[in-house]
Amino acid sequence: MESSRTMVTIAELRKRVQEPVRQYNDVAGVLVGDHASILVTKLFVELGISPTVGTLSMLVTGVAGSLLVLKGGWFAVAGFALVFLYYVFDCVDGEVARWHKGEKLVWGYYDFIFHLVVKASFFVCLAIYGARTTGSPEVFLFGLFALLAVLFQKFLQDVSAMLVCRYVFLSTNDSKERFVEQLMAGADPASLAIDGDMPGEQRPFRFQGFLPSVRAIATNFDLSTLFFLAAALADIWTPTFGLFGWTMDLKTLLLLFYGVVMPLDFIDRLVHHARKDQFRAECRRLLRRAHHFRLR
Numbered sequence: 001m002e003s004s005r006t007m008v009t010i011a012e013l014r015k016r017v018q019e020p021v022r023q024y025n026d027v028a029g030v031l032v033g034d035h036a037s038i039l040v041t042k043l044f045v046e047l048g049i050s051p052t053v054g055t056l057s058m059l060v061t062g063v064a065g066s067l068l069v070l071k072g073g074w075f076a077v078a079g080f081a082l083v084f085l086y087y088v089f090d091c092v093d094g095e096v097a098r099w100h101k102g103e104k105l106v107w108g109y110y111d112f113i114f115h116l117v118v119k120a121s122f123f124v125c126l127a128i129y130g131a132r133t134t135g136s137p138e139v140f141l142f143g144l145f146a147l148l149a150v151l152f153q154k155f156l157q158d159v160s161a162m163l164v165c166r167y168v169f170l171s172t173n174d175s176k177e178r179f180v181e182q183l184m185a186g187a188d189p190a191s192l193a194i195d196g197d198m199p200g201e202q203r204p205f206r207f208q209g210f211l212p213s214v215r216a217i218a219t220n221f222d223l224s225t226l227f228f229l230a231a232a233l234a235d236i237w238t239p240t241f242g243l244f245g246w247t248m249d250l251k252t253l254l255l256l257f258y259g260v261v262m263p264l265d266f267i268d269r270l271v272h273h274a275r276k277d278q279f280r281a282e283c284r285r286l287l288r289r290a291h292h293f294r295l296r
Helices: 010-024 027-047 051-069 073-100 105-134 137-169 175-184 210-218 221-237 250-275 278-290
Strands: 241-243 246-248
Touching (some): 027 051, 051 073, 105 137, 137 250, 137 278, 175 278, 221 250, 250 278
Antiparallel strands (some): 241 246
8 A cells, every 4th residue: 555644855845944934043043953853844744743733842842841950860861852852843833834834823922922931941940950959049040040031032032023013003093103203213215115124134143253153152042952951961970069169060050151141141132232223223124024015
């Protein structure tokens, strides 16, 4: 009997499900995401598994993995591996949906919520583990600081779209026109007439110099799960050590690192965002893209 299983090649998948969204890739996608997810996507497509399974798997693997981190030892190794799978499934659900041309906006809502839940679970569990390992409750603050920085960074990326939709696209009062005038004040009239992105906008991540590349890697949440996985494996054979008067392991040391570096990274990005007036620039981009938009 002839099998009804759909067979696809990696090249076919890349062209159809990754290239159309390549411009949105961050450093994790360039280094790991595109390479790991495509193998799972191939399995999903060939077995006819729904992209919804991928989305729900994000939540399950992310939360379950975070809880396992609390146990330490090999449980932590398994936990960090599961949290990395959360990232892989985050890529897979969109790729499978694009293959079937069945993207559903409502699942974008759940995807957004699941990201918040998993990241909160991850850093809270890490913070509890760190406080237990060191015997110092104040270590919990490092996990809290890292979590707040990650969440604030996510909202910094999305706040312009939220405010433009709420106060411009959805508004029915006079303030709508005033907001548009404020956003467009001082802009080049020729650029305002463009329907879509200006040259150089929405470019994918590219390695540009040693220090910027190291910073991008060191402050990326998805890549951090791999670093924690490596630390958890090393902790299996490495004894605890003293530092700053605390007894700690490599996982806790990495937690302290992210508890300092991620808030500093966010503050620097926030200052740069304000100095370069990126909020106004992104709002103008959204208005240009919506200028000739029509529902058909």
